[in-house]
Amino acid sequence: MNTSSVLFLGKDSGTAKHRALALGALYRGVEVLDPMTFLPRNRIIDAWSWHTGGLFLEGLVKQHLFERIKRRDYDLVWVDGGGLVGPSMVLELKNRFGKIVNYNIDDPYGSRDGLRWRLYLKSVPFYDLVVVVRDCNVPEAIREGARKVLRVHMSADERAHSPRQITREEHKRWASEVAFVGTWMPERGPFIAKLIALGVPLSIYGDRWHKAPEWPLIRRYWRKPGLYNDDDYAKAIQCAKVNLGLLSKGNRDLTTTRSYEIPFLGGVLCAERTCEHTALYEEDTEAVFWNSPEECALQCFRLLNDETYRNRIAKRGNSRCILNRTTNQKILPTILQSIAGSHD
Numbered sequence: 001m002n003t004s005s006v007l008f009l010g011k012d013s014g015t016a017k018h019r020a021l022a023l024g025a026l027y028r029g030v031e032v033l034d035p036m037t038f039l040p041r042n043r044i045i046d047a048w049s050w051h052t053g054g055l056f057l058e059g060l061v062k063q064h065l066f067e068r069i070k071r072r073d074y075d076l077v078w079v080d081g082g083g084l085v086g087p088s089m090v091l092e093l094k095n096r097f098g099k100i101v102n103y104n105i106d107d108p109y110g111s112r113d114g115l116r117w118r119l120y121l122k123s124v125p126f127y128d129l130v131v132v133v134r135d136c137n138v139p140e141a142i143r144e145g146a147r148k149v150l151r152v153h154m155s156a157d158e159r160a161h162s163p164r165q166i167t168r169e170e171h172k173r174w175a176s177e178v179a180f181v182g183t184w185m186p187e188r189g190p191f192i193a194k195l196i197a198l199g200v201p202l203s204i205y206g207d208r209w210h211k212a213p214e215w216p217l218i219r220r221y222w223r224k225p226g227l228y229n230d231d232d233y234a235k236a237i238q239c240a241k242v243n244l245g246l247l248s249k250g251n252r253d254l255t256t257t258r259s260y261e262i263p264f265l266g267g268v269l270c271a272e273r274t275c276e277h278t279a280l281y282e283e284d285t286e287a288v289f290w291n292s293p294e295e296c297a298l299q300c301f302r303l304l305n306d307e308t309y310r311n312r313i314a315k316r317g318n319s320r321c322i323l324n325r326t327t328n329q330k331i332l333p334t335i336l337q338s339i340a341g342s343h344d
Helices: 016-022 041-052 058-068 085-099 120-124 135-144 168-174 188-197 217-220 228-239 256-265 275-280 292-303 309-324 326-342
Strands: 006-009 030-033 078-081 097-103 129-132 149-151 176-181 202-205 220-223 240-245 267-273 286-291
Touching: 006 016, 016 030, 016 078, 016 326, 058 085, 078 085, 085 097, 085 120, 097 120, 129 135, 129 217, 129 275, 129 326, 135 149, 149 326, 168 228, 176 228, 176 292, 188 202, 188 217, 188 292, 202 217, 202 228, 217 220, 228 240, 228 256, 240 256, 240 292, 256 275, 256 309, 286 292, 292 309
Parallel strands: 006 030, 006 078, 078 097, 097 129, 129 149, 176 202, 176 240, 202 220, 240 267, 267 286
Antiparallel strands: none
């Protein structure tokens, strides 16, 4: 019999993969299964799953999942996201293996994603622990029937976001003045366009920017699609003099993963001023913040024109990030301790 201790139901990519690997350092083994891989892979299925919250798909996913794990045994089931995991699946997993936890880095209680989280919301009452990354999600999860809710910060990853040794050739390839790494969202186009109009020397990495109405202006500043390779992402951050931290308004963000990854990589974080950002980092000492594109531009120029100040922000921001313990290998044990304390 397979003795893997954790069944991880989630993506084998991005920050989900980082969490799975970090769990692997805490348990004897982690088996990663992505529920989406149990469905036919085509754009129609992907769109249907997203827009209907897995309508009519739960039974197929459940059938294939339990065929895959029928001879397995686990100490814990970790559901990362959970858009295709319905109540009957949660209950059966719990009956077979005991504790089951859900971690969701998105905002399933908000309105941005429509019906995407339909199955997740139905399943909330059946998890032993529901982990959220926004204060507003705590009472919302309780209203949905959650038995136990834990709020944690998003996190950097000790391995994926460890600073790299950068060669001269790599620095030449990735060097930039002010970088933003992230996907286009409707509120980001006007903001970036305003920074360009104010003369900020930008480099943009990310998907979907061609959809921006401001694309004719932004296009010359766009360098690459999304940086999904950890090394590429790290080098882009490290080789930028300033890194922007833009929030997702639809996700009701007060921080994003960039808020943790940039300082951990030794980059300079220049982000929107929020109560969470100012609680995490001392302003103008460990990070810089702004309320408008005009203030953002002023902060960028100050940083670009003062190397000593810029280096001091980067160094102190990195130290504070480590002190905050906002990394996977610090946060995951807190989650596991909480789930261990849950009662049936």
